[in-house]
Amino acid sequence: MKQFVAAYGTEPDGVWAAPGRVNLIGEHTDYNDGFVLPFALPQRTVVAASRSDTPEWTVWSEQADEQITFDLSNRVSGWGAYVAGVVWVLREAGFDVPGARVVITSDVPLGAGLSSSAALESAVLTALVDLGGLDLPVDERPALAQRAENDYAGMPCGIMDQSASIRSREGHALFLDCRSLEVEHIPFDVAAAGLAVLVIDTKAPHRHVTGEYAARRATCEEAARALGVPALRDATLSMVAELADPVQQRRARHVVTEDQRVLDTVALLREGRVREIGPLMTASHTSMRDDFEITVPEVDTAVEAALSAGAYGARMTGGGFGGCVLALVDSDATDKVASAVAEAFAARGYIPPEPFVAVPGPGAVRL
Incomplete structure (x- = not known):
């Protein structure tokens, strides 16, 4: 990714992407243990990242045109809270999260109800899991991304957005039981x-x-x-x-x-x-x-x-x-x-x- 090279002078270890979503039907049912039917959009948040040798994270956002650096002693606010929240929640879950240099780009519209925050969390989570070789099954990832938004960023959302961003399948809507977390991919x-x-x-x-x-x-x-x-x-x-x-x-x-x-x-x-x-x-x-x-x-x-x-x-x-x-x-x-x-x-x-x-x-x- 050219933005990563421009920011850090080297190629990234990898590039990951997670989509925004629309909800076909099932609004405000997720936190009531109900049913939802979202699907993933073509619009995505893309994360390029490389491991670093120190336990800190440097992140540049193209949309915010801003770079932040934080470590485990920092409490991050603003857009960076969605990144720091993922690091925090992985650590809280017992994972040894690698330090990293990160660049974020996105074409998911902000503030449009298309889950730009979940796309960001999901892309960062997927990148850090791969960079660290973390043993975290895909079906367990949405709950951690949700907790990052609930407990760190302070938004009391249900689990639908993160589930759609992580577990969706092309050409299908994601039928999610928000109590059991069972999914069915509906054509x-x-x-x-x-x-x-x-x-x-x-x-x-x-x-x-x-x-x-x-x-x-x-x-x-x-x-x-x-x-x-x-x-x-x-x-x-x-x-x-x-x-x-x-x-x-x-x-x-x-x-x-x-x-x-x-x-x-x-x-x-x-x-x-x-x-x-x-x-x-x-x-x-x-x-x-x-x-x-x-x-x-x-x-x-x-x-x-x-x-x-x-x-x-x-x-x-x-x-x-x-x-x-x-x-x-x-x-x-x-x-x-x-x-x-x-x-x-x-x-x-x-x-x-x-x-x-x-x-x-x-x-x-x-x-």
């Missing part, structure tokens, strides 16, 4: 069905760490305790109807119905009935808007415009409060739908959105 060849998944980056900035995401998670945990179940995955709609707190009731209703929508989507995809998942996507968005209350005007506008332009279904993807919308459209209608969304945004004075077609790609890999 998702939308092109063969004459369809496309259009991703619309609304450019509405995410505000997860301001506390809204953490507040939703806390309310779900409170609702589960009130219902006497281990997690909302174990609740039913009749149980949810008995909750006294109306906010808890709305949040829980979203989770219970969203879990069912994931299962229904998987059942349709197993039968090759791709077009029929559209209404489930739209119902998911309605639930996020009305019961979980995590949408913003830009994403609601994008969904409405896409549906009006002929999309079979559309929904916000990601944790909410900004980010991207997915629309299931005919493969020859991507430009038409993208134009309709752009016109709706212009009419409301929003920042122009950026559309692209998402094709399911592979998980983390050494290049």
Whole structure:
């Protein structure tokens, strides 16, 4: 990688990559022990790295245009926390993590709900495991990457993003049971069905760490305790109807119905009935808007415009409060739908959105 040579004057020992993701359906279900159905994007974070002889890590980020150096005595903040968190969590798990010189480049959009942080963690983790010859099975890696984000970077995310970035398979969606961590690779060849998944980056900035995401998670945990179940995955709609707190009731209703929508989507995809998942996507968005209350005007506008332009279904993807919308459209209608969304945004004075077609790609890999 030329950036590594420019930064350090030598070739790297290796180059690794991990993708961003979109979530086809199953939002805010992961930390409720539920079901999710993400897939990996072609956009990736790429890490070039070489071992160093000292227990310190020097990291240059092309996106941040900044270099940091830290050792085990440092507490790192900002973008570097996602790198230092991986070193920390591997050490906490008992691994002898090698010191390293690292260069990071990425084309995963930041703050768009496409899991740029998970892509960074997953790429760094994969690189350090290989550099150190660490005995860490692939199916155990997402939990460590998640802990780096939860306990070091301070974002209380579930395990979906890291699982998608590490365990995805090209041409498939990743059906993940967030309780057992069992996965099933569901064929998702939308092109063969004459369809496309259009991703619309609304450019509405995410505000997860301001506390809204953490507040939703806390309310779900409170609702589960009130219902006497281990997690909302174990609740039913009749149980949810008995909750006294109306906010808890709305949040829980979203989770219970969203879990069912994931299962229904998987059942349709197993039968090759791709077009029929559209209404489930739209119902998911309605639930996020009305019961979980995590949408913003830009994403609601994008969904409405896409549906009006002929999309079979559309929904916000990601944790909410900004980010991207997915629309299931005919493969020859991507430009038409993208134009309709752009016109709706212009009419409301929003920042122009950026559309692209998402094709399911592979998980983390050494290049």
